[in-house]
Amino acid sequence: MEPPKALVFDVFGTLVDWRTSIALQLRAFGRSRGLEADWERFVDAWRAAYVPSMERVRRGEIGWANLDALHAASFDDLWRSFGLQSLPPDERTFCVEMWHRLEPWSDVRAGLERLRRRYVVGTLSNGNVALQVDLVRHAGLHFDVLFSAEHFRRYKPDAGTYLGAAELLGLAPAELMLVAAHNGDLAAAASCGLRTAFIARPHEYGPEQRQDLAPEPRIELAARDLVALAEALPSA
Amino acid sequence: MEPPKALVFDVFGTLVDWRTSIALQLRAFGRSRGLEADWERFVDAWRAAYVPSMERVRRGEIGWANLDALHAASFDDLWRSFGLQSLPPDERTFCVEMWHRLEPWSDVRAGLERLRRRYVVGTLSNGNVALQVDLVRHAGLHFDVLFSAEHFRRYKPDAGTYLGAAELLGLAPAELMLVAAHNGDLAAAASCGLRTAFIARPHEYGPEQRQDLAPEPRIELAARDLVALAEALPSA
Numbered sequence: 377m378e379p380p381k382a383l384v385f386d387v388f389g390t391l392v393d394w395r396t397s398i399a400l401q402l403r404a405f406g407r408s409r410g411l412e413a414d415w416e417r418f419v420d421a422w423r424a425a426y427v428p429s430m431e432r433v434r435r436g437e438i439g440w441a442n443l444d445a446l447h448a449a450s451f452d453d454l455w456r457s458f459g460l461q462s463l464p465p466d467e468r469t470f471c472v473e474m475w476h477r478l479e480p481w482s483d484v485r486a487g488l489e490r491l492r493r494r495y496v497v498g499t500l501s502n503g504n505v506a507l508q509v510d511l512v513r514h515a516g517l518h519f520d521v522l523f524s525a526e527h528f529r530r531y532k533p534d535a536g537t538y539l540g541a542a543e544l545l546g547l548a549p550a551e552l553m554l555v556a557a558h559n560g561d562l563a564a565a566a567s568c569g570l571r572t573a574f575i576a577r578p579h580e581y582g583p584e585q586r587q588d589l590a591p592e593p594r595i596e597l598a599a600r601d602l603v604a605l606a607e608a609l610p611s612a
Numbered sequence: 613m614e615p616p617k618a619l620v621f622d623v624f625g626t627l628v629d630w631r632t633s634i635a636l637q638l639r640a641f642g643r644s645r646g647l648e649a650d651w652e653r654f655v656d657a658w659r660a661a662y663v664p665s666m667e668r669v670r671r672g673e674i675g676w677a678n679l680d681a682l683h684a685a686s687f688d689d690l691w692r693s694f695g696l697q698s699l700p701p702d703e704r705t706f707c708v709e710m711w712h713r714l715e716p717w718s719d720v721r722a723g724l725e726r727l728r729r730r731y732v733v734g735t736l737s738n739g740n741v742a743l744q745v746d747l748v749r750h751a752g753l754h755f756d757v758l759f760s761a762e763h764f765r766r767y768k769p770d771a772g773t774y775l776g777a778a779e780l781l782g783l784a785p786a787e788l789m790l791v792a793a794h795n796g797d798l799a800a801a802a803s804c805g806l807r808t809a810f811i812a813r814p815h816e817y818g819p820e821q822r823q824d825l826a827p828e829p830r831i832e833l834a835a836r837d838l839v840a841l842a843e844a845l846p847s848a
Contacts, residue, residue: 444782496745506782509732509756520745522757526780544762546680546742 379610380571382496382545384523386532386556387503389580391488392478392515395419401474409467413458416582425450430502430531440529442504448472475503476510480517481577487602488517494611496520500541500554502531521545533564542570555605559592566594573597573605615846616807618732618781620759622768622792623739625816627724628714628751631655637710645703649694652818661686666738666767676765678740684708711739712746716753717813723838724753730847732756736777736790738767757781769800778806791841795828802830809833809841 388394395416402415429446432438441449451472455462463471491497498521499508508522523541530536542552549569556562557577566572574591576598581587591598599605624630631652638651665682668674677685687708691698699707727733734757735744744758759777766772778788785805792798793813802808810827812834817823827834835841 496749498745504782505757505780509734509781513732513756518754520749521741527763544741545745546740 377610380495380553381547381551382498383491383553383555383573384498384500384541385488385519386554386558386561387499387501387508387511388478389577390555390557390575391484391499391517392480392511393580394423394475394478395580395582397478398422398474401477402471405467405471405474411460413460418454418458420582421454422447422450425454434531434534442507442526443475443502444472444504444507447475473510476507477514478511480515481601483601483603485516487604487606488519490606491602491609492518492520494606495609496545498523498541498545500532500537501525532561535564535568538565538568538570542568553596555602558588559595562595563592571596573599573609575599575601575605613846616731616789617783617787618734619727619789619791619809620734620736620777621724621755622790622794622797623735623737623744623747624714625813626791626793626811627720627753628716628747629816630659630711630714631816631818633714634658634710637713638707641703641707647696649696654690654694656818657690658683658686661690670767670770678743678762679711679738680708680740680743683711709746712743713750714747716751717837719837719839721752723840723842724755726842727838727845728754728756730842731845732781734759734777734781736768736773737761768797771800771804774801774804774806778804789832791838794824795831798831799828807832809835809845811835811837811841 385391398419399415402418406413406415426446429450433441451468488497497519499519500523501508502525503511504526505522505524508524512519525531525537528536528540538554539549542549545552550571553571553573554562554565555573555575557575557580562572562574572595574595578585578589597608599608621627634655635651638654642649642651662682665686669677724733733755735755736759737744738761739747740762741758741760744760748755761767761773764772764776774790775785778785781788786807789807789809790798790801791809791811793811793816798808798810808831810831814821814825833844835844
């Protein structure tokens, strides 16, 4: 197996456990304000709202809006639909920026550190740059470079994101590998000529998860976690 | 003094000693090929060629070309003008990529590490992304984020670079501080509303350096090196 020249990582779900992290933060926030709700259901709905709002940007129905802006807009709708009283601006910002403070899965710090010794490692995420900066600092992760949908003003799975990252790294698509827990992301990257590695995150969407439990056949490599990926990849 | 929310650093000259690093690499390369030249004079001429070639991009006389491309074009002209025989493509690439392998000044690793504990730290350099990725890995530096002229398709001192970095960080210009060894860079950043810190690098251009020996009056803060900067800046 020919080693790739660089690895880029999907972030939400692949590296960080957004569901548990946001539910914990919402629960603590709710408790401090005397608010009650099914916070797991809230975070599931919040995450689900990201796809249609992003699709509206991708289809050009609304102008470019970064992920913080999309999270803020869907937060307001959801907050109302859960029957909660509207928040003062600073508390709303505090909630929206819960997406900047997510915990990594337990293998991520050690696995990434091993991979970074041998490969250039970057993110490739729909999260905006400021979100990613806060997130990697909060999670104690060390990347050589961050790539964001915001750099390209296109959201994954648009080809411009995968090809844009390869171009900025000075690499041919086939020299770059995307690491992700989502078959759709990996299939889009493969269509652009990138190499692909699947990491199983069977609890990303909670105990009832049905999707992305196993890699689709077209994906080159599958690993249990980032430590296993470091073991499976040859030396660069 | 109100602390800034993030610091961005100029790279060439401010963090790394390009002149000594390139001259050493050229001398070793020349020796291995039996070539002789005044390599310090070569590197000075190579660095000097960067300004007019970048100005041609800035004025729109030529389309966007990243710094690797500008270094490659000026290398060919210079190599000929020094009476040296043209190189095979892989050796030419090896020479152009000497700019990816530069040594940091002795204070940089320790000073940056101290600053990164308290502040978001990024680069803001005319070096292209791939160049910066290699450079920070080679030099063992740890940034939260890299900002490049290539992201904005504008070279410093265009306002779009300073304001682009602030926007991607989600900050107002006055919340971001540029750290640089060059008065021109800092003056342009100040015109955009950024805060400014001058680091003296009196040997960047060799023993005869006449420029940028001291900060101009408009600059907010001056420090001997990055460790002194960490001491001078308040906690964020």
